Amino acid sequence: FWESAMPIEPNTHPGQRYAAIATTLMLGSLAVIGLSPRNNAPSASLDAVNDQPSNSGAREAGNDIVVEKDTTSDSSSPHIILFTVDDLGWNDIGYTSTDLPGATSYITSLASQGVKLTHYYTQPSCTPSRVTLMTGKFAYRNGFQNYELQHSDAIGVPLSNKLMPEHLKGLGYATHGVGKWNIGHCSSKYLPNERGFDHYLGYLCPGHGYTDYECGMGAGVHDMIEGWATTDSDDVTTYKWATGAQYKGTYDTELYRDKSVSAIKHHYNSYGSSDVNYNPFFLWAAMHGIHGEMDADPIPPETLLTVKDHAYLKGLEKSMTSSDDESTDEETDIFFKKRLITASVLMGVDNCLKGIVEALEETGMLTNTVLFFNSDNGGDTVYTKGHPGNNYPLRSEKFAYYEGGVRVPAFVYDYYEGGVRVPAFVYAPSFVSDSRVGSSYHGLMHHVDLVTTFFSLGGGDVDALKTEYTDLDGFDHWSAILGDSTGPRSEKTDEGVAVRVGNFKVLINHPVDYWFSPSPGEDHHAASDMMASMCQYNFFSVDANDACVYSNFLFDISTDPYEKTNLWDDIGYNKVKLSVIDRVYEILAEQPTVGDTGKTYGQLIPEAYEKAPIDYTKAFEASGDYVVPWDCDVIA
Secondary structure (H helix, E strand, O other): OHHHHOOOOOOOOHHHOOHHHHHHHHOOOEEEEEEOOOOOOOHHHHOOOOOOOOOOOOEEOOOOOOOOOOOOOOOOOOEEEEEEEOOOOOOOOOOOOOOOOOOOHHHHHHHHOOEEEOOEEOOOOHHHHHHHHHHOOOHHHHOOOOOOOOOOOOOEOOOOOOOHHHHHHOOOOEEEEEEEOOOEOOOHHHOHHHOOOOEEEEEOOOOEOOOOOEEOOOOOOEOOEEEEEEEOOOOOEEEEEEEOHHHOOOOHHHHHHHHHHHHHHHHHHHHOOOOHHHOOEEEEEEOOOOOOOOOOOOOOOHHHOOHHHHHHHHHHHHHHHOOOOOOOOHHHHHHHHHHHHHHHHHHHHHHHHHHHHHHHHHOOOHHHEEEEEEEOOOOOOOHHHOOOOOOOOOOOOOOOOOHHHHEOOOEEEEEEOOEEOOOOEEEEOOOOOHHHOOEEEOOOEEOOHHHHHHHHHOOOOHHHHHHHOOOOOOOOOHHHHOOOOOOOOOOEEEOOEEEEEOOEEEEEEEEOOOOOOOOOOOOOOOHHHOOOOOOOEOOOOEOOOOOOOEEEEEEEOOOOOOOOOOOOOOHHHHHHHHHHHHHHHHHHHOOOOOOOOOOOHHHHHHHHHHOOOOOOHHHHHHOOOEOOOOOOOOOO
């Protein structure tokens, strides 16, 4: 089948044997998981989140953006908190961690009172994950397959997409956001305050310094921006933005906590105790932590750590340095020291979430809140460039389609008058039966499912929504999370060529990568062994170098969740491989073209990326060397 479906040159490198078909599939950027067999800031600003600057970044909305009130909204719709941690791996969160179980004690406590989502999947890196999260569509639909948007890139999520906060505004929600955006900023139309957020404070690059906000990768500019959207009595919406230069020097996790608390209190003060729970509030807290690659000053300030945290860190440090094992080499010692930094960053994130929940409790809003906790993708294990995440015992890391790259910790939490009731790190105590507290939801779930699940929570009609927006890929999982139905998802589509059919998962022409345990005694590998960040797919081809080895894999995830046994060459599984590839081609063929272009977004986005860029440096310089929009051509 493979040889006849795509001609392969006879002298192709062994590791690249299926490069031609992999490159072809990259046009759609697919990976199908779950197919059926065939089938801190100055206090003045913190106290008033709606304070707005008068600057050149202001403009009135034209006919391109319309936000209409959906009269079907239920007045008792819950407040929704989406708390996303950057690069949090399977072995980083306390309740699954083997080496840092006490670093997220508060998060672990919430998870034990909610419902853990045991089969929650993502894209393997930041931009694709956030695109799927905000659009409710798999990354290939918008041409964002396996691509990290940088400070100078003149692309963004096409404006034809209605993003999560826009959907929720239509249901009457006040919408706020803090933290990492990373899905478009070259035009102000791509900024979060023009994509549905009433207020947003955060950054645009893949990473930046935790206190100096300097964009990574040697960009030489700072990155923090704040935006507002206000609508007057005539329904005219004005958008304004300003750089976040005033906040420079404040550890950003602390800044995001304080801004989130301020937004919650502002919402409460706007309605009072009798009405606040009849006016729903949405917050996306997209943490910078625990992202570590080349991000300066990651260790949190004293104000963000507790006495208990410091004691735990001292204990960890002692345990990491008191080993008499002569086999512990210098590289392993470096790993342990960097892992200690990871623990401190995790504690900052843990205390940030605690501050948000305490503000909800103080205002009486927690009794009507659903809190959804997730990570954007798997942990980045490369400790030579920063403090490492860890996904053990899952295989590999961020950037890969092994379970360690795309399967992440998630839960739902919900609170009710001191008691809890809900599902999977969803913490939502008021909404589920006592029998579900501390339980797990094993249904297959993906980032794309949050738009539809949150829309349902907000009182919206998901069937009507998907009739109007036919390319939405998400399902409503709320009933299943509550334990009232089975999980609705049977198919999951990522980029690349990684496919799961029932219990079986196929990786085609995928970089070979390993397991990275925090224990040097079991499957511990040197940084030079970590291939996923080196051997990636990109927009246009398979990115290979002399260190990369590519191969094909077939795993039975039900009996081999850690992907130890490759069944690819077992002839008994040929039908599985063929049926999955048939479905991949079906999905590729279903992709519509955009307007009169005759092309899909999977073609238009790479073309826009390849264009000679407009000079963005003048805009940055005029804004004090901060990353800001520079009026690029937008993609409709």
